[in-house]
Amino acid sequence: MTIDDIPAQRDEAPQADPGVPAVPSAPRGGPAEIVLDTVTHWYGNVVAVNDITMTIGPGVTGLLGPNGAGKSTLLHLVSGFLSPSRGSVTVAGQSTWHNPGIYKVIGLVPERDSVYAFLTGRQFVAATAKLHKLPDTDVAVARALRMVEMDTEAADRRIDTYSKGMRQRIKVAAALVHEPRVLLLDEPFNGMDPRQRMHMMDLLHRLGDSGHTIVFSSHILEEVERLSGTVQVIVAGRLAASGDYRTIRRLMTSRPHVFQVASSDDRALAAALIGRESVNGVELTPGGGLEVRAGDYGAFSRELAAVARERGVRLRTVLPADESLESVFAYLVAS
Structure with missing residues (x-):
């Protein structure tokens, strides 16, 4: 058997009919607004x-x-x-x-x-x-x-x-x-x-x-x-x-973000986060933990672990509180 005897493998996609154009070259009557x-x-x-x-x-x-x-x-x-x-x-x-x-x-x-x-x-x-x-x-x-x-x-x-x-x-x-x-x-x-x-x-x-x-x-x-x-x-x-x-992507990613954070020493962590460039505000929540408002999602995510390590604080929970699609769109409406 030679290579010529081996049947060619068929593509699963349908074969094009050369007599039928795939896409019109331009809309008839010109562009429409x-x-x-x-x-x-x-x-x-x-x-x-x-x-x-x-x-x-x-x-x-x-x-x-x-x-x-x-x-x-x-x-x-x-x-x-x-x-x-x-x-x-x-x-x-x-x-x-x-x-x-x-x-x-x-x-x-x-x-x-x-x-x-x-x-x-x-x-x-x-x-x-x-x-x-x-x-x-x-x-x-x-x-x-x-x-x-x-x-x-x-x-x-x-x-x-x-x-x-x-x-x-x-x-x-x-x-x-x-x-x-x-x-x-x-x-x-x-x-x-x-x-x-x-x-x-x-x-x-x-x-x-x-x-x-x-x-x-x-x-x-x-x-x-x-x-x-x-x-x-x-x-x-x-x-x-x-x-x-x-x-639009920039508007969505640069909006303020809210995180719920729980740690082994919430007060020490709050004191360390206040004043950070990526943090807009920090509040101690009544049931324990922190609510952190961050202006830069990526920068805060990177800084949080480093700050906790420096202060000897163990992070227990870090949850974004407002990442639903509806909250993103609501932010765009208010902008």
């Missing part, structure tokens, strides 16, 4: 979005915020599913409310499974293509399926046999089938395995780089950090911070 001008929306007495003004242009933008912050409401306003109670929302210069024509410009991937489970994946994407009255449904469907790596036998299986990650990808394919200039995705990575997630991030990057306007929501900073150039932080319906992810 999303503009929100003093937008407020309330449900009864509940204010879900509160006086938000922002402009989102081509590229990838992440909406970051805890669950219930108003991210989904914001995306529904942009997609025309909700009307602003006050203010205005436009996409590509058009108002989104009561404007069916806007769906030629927008593709939406909702968080909830809005799919017909009795259809195959291919049939579901084809139905969306037909609703858009595309001239060549088969080509559009093949292109969309390939973009999300669903151009395999799975495309001809019923959706009710799909995993959560596959359902997410088929929803993205349906949203992309008409080649929209704007793509809105609500928590798109839920249920995806690491490989699917990396492929989806790469796809969104390429769409953004080619001039499409991509907006996705997430409550996970690392997802936004890895994918988007611009971050809009939404908390309790308000725009809490805006900028590139490095700016």
Whole structure:
């Protein structure tokens, strides 16, 4: 047997059809901007979005915020599913409310499974293509399926046999089938395995780089950090911070931190910590232990052990008291 007799190892990834482009080179009709001008929306007495003004242009933008912050409401306003109670929302210069024509410009991937489970994946994407009255449904469907790596036998299986990650990808394919200039995705990575997630991030990057306007929501900073150039932080319906992810990361890590510390000699440790550059304040708690407010998380963490060692104090407990995601976002609102 020679090396020529050994069959080549097959790649698990689907083979690309050279006749079907992976990603449009540029959005048809040119780039599109999303503009929100003093937008407020309330449900009864509940204010879900509160006086938000922002402009989102081509590229990838992440909406970051805890669950219930108003991210989904914001995306529904942009997609025309909700009307602003006050203010205005436009996409590509058009108002989104009561404007069916806007769906030629927008593709939406909702968080909830809005799919017909009795259809195959291919049939579901084809139905969306037909609703858009595309001239060549088969080509559009093949292109969309390939973009999300669903151009395999799975495309001809019923959706009710799909995993959560596959359902997410088929929803993205349906949203992309008409080649929209704007793509809105609500928590798109839920249920995806690491490989699917990396492929989806790469796809969104390429769409953004080619001039499409991509907006996705997430409550996970690392997802936004890895994918988007611009971050809009939404908390309790308000725009809490805006900028590139490095700016937002700095705001989060440089905020004051509170630690609960218990030791063998709390008074001696408190005296030693007061005046340290990384420490903003120290209080003895009634039940024993210390509450330490630190301005620099890393510097305090390094100094605490050294100070305790110098004073002969044994550390029993060191716990950050305010490291929940909600507390981080609350700090950004107050900044």
